[in-house]
Amino acid sequence: MKKTILLILVIMIFGTAKGQVSRSQADLSLLHQSVLKLPSFKEQVKDNSKLNFNLGRDFVFDGDETSFQVFMKLCGLISPIRDNHLSFYSITDSTLTAPSSFEMSKSKIDSAVSAADSSDPILGTYYAGKYTVQLVKIDGLYHGVMESEDRFLLQFILQPTTPNHFDIIRFGRNATSYRLDRNVVFINQRLSGTGWSKYNSRSFVELPFEMPTYDFKTINEDISYLRLGSFATNNKTIALSDEFFGTIKSKELKRHLIVDLRNNGGGGYKTSKKFLDFVRRFKGQVHLLVNNYTVSNAEQFTIDLKDSKNVTIYGETTRGTIAYGSNMGVRIQMPSKRFAFYITDMKSRAKDLPYESYGIDPTINLDPFKVDWVEQVIEHIKKK
Incomplete structure (x- = not known):
């Protein structure tokens, strides 16, 4: 009897894992097909070896991944393209759970701060009004974390693209929703496009709110x-x-x-x-x-x-x-209904592309x- 129950459990677990793999593969397939149709992909693929995707090698799923881990892997189809009007995001769903890295221990953050490269100017403390975040590097990625009662909550992740330019993964309430946005820039001691800066005083970069259009x-x-x-x-x-x-x-x-x-x-x-x-x-x-x-x-x-x-x-x-941009504002929902891809449909002017992401x-x-x-x-x- 015990062997029968154990066998049933094994079959159920295997079946669940297989179903998860199938679901993630379906998302991968549709996202890949959508990327191949982008004007930006077609214009850049000849000059960017990173766009020669090997799905069987670089995008493998084993069924144990969380939705967030699948999301991060799928972002790998988008990040190599210099097309900053693209966006990829999770669809708010009660079945989505926060990534395991959303809450980090103080000891882990302290360790990352101690190991920080002092020559890396982007690391450190950032301010936005009364709020502060600590930007630390963990496993090769920049993590913006906010302290709350001896624990740290993940606010965003930065992935380098071009020098001082980053893709950003932003988290919604309780991290049960997240999105990839393109082209946050570290410039003049701030993360332009986020509201976070290393100074907590007035800068003349920003315009007064009362400025007319x-x-x-x-x-x-x-x-x-x-x-x-x-x-x-x-x-x-x-x-x-x-x-x-x-x-x-x-x-x-x-x-x-x-x-x-x-x-x-x-x-x-x-x-x-x-x-x-x-x-x-x-x-x-x-x-x-x-x-x-x-x-x-x-x-x-x-x-x-x-x-x-x-x-x-x-x-x-x-x-x-x-470059690029969107005339139609098309959003493509993935088969699993966990994620959606906001695409671009406009071609770039040749003279604009050298400045994209720079x-x-x-x-x-x-x-x-x-x-x-x-x-x-x-x-x-x-x-x-």
Whole structure:
């Protein structure tokens, strides 16, 4: 009788494991097929050996993996592609449990801190308002952990992609949901795209909340200022941009024009083209002001102007989320219904791809902590 019960248990366990493998393989197959159809994959596969996936060698499942472990393995199909508009995430489900690494012991974190490479600038303590996280390196990956009653809770994981650029795995409430987002950047002592920084004081990189989306003003007898805060292509922003453009298109500009693209999250040429043509027609000196929150079509705007002889770029390196993008907003749900893949469907302009996951460097770097960045640009103009 005992042998019969034991045999039944073995069969049940084997059957469960086999079912788990089959479920994960089905997810792998659909995700792989979806990746192969991406314009970004097709454009990059010839020049990137990491995109020659060996599914039978690098994506093997044994049935013992948690959903999170399967998720992390599947991310390996996405991470080698320089396409930062992609996203992959878990679908909130009561059957999903937090990864075993979500809660870490104090001794484990203390050990990681003690073993930290002092030459690695990304490691250390980060702040966001009243909250702090400790960034430590465990098993080759950066873990952002928050202390709570002598235990540490995992907030995010960073996977290196290009120098100082990372994929980030973010965790939802109790870590029962998680998502892969692309292209967090370590720049000027902060993790741009997360809200976490190594300083707990004001930085002039960030814009005041009261800044209008669009603005124009004369600073002095030599300098005009143009604020372009969004190129979004929704009806409201297009209407707002058209109304604003109508007020400036005939204005007399001074010899120097500061074009402020900081925190411009992009959009499309349906909104930006009129401003691009306006700046191109200007015969004086153009001073583009950018930061790491200058993204997508705002970066294309910068690329379109950067090689003009009358253009100087100030600030810090832009994000490097430029190429591809999504017209249709398609989400593909995996067969197991545990995960979904947000795809891109737009081709890249050839001149944009070199900056994807690297960003556009400024001609002149500005100090994040000295004084307001517009004032710093004005000081540089006065020196010319």
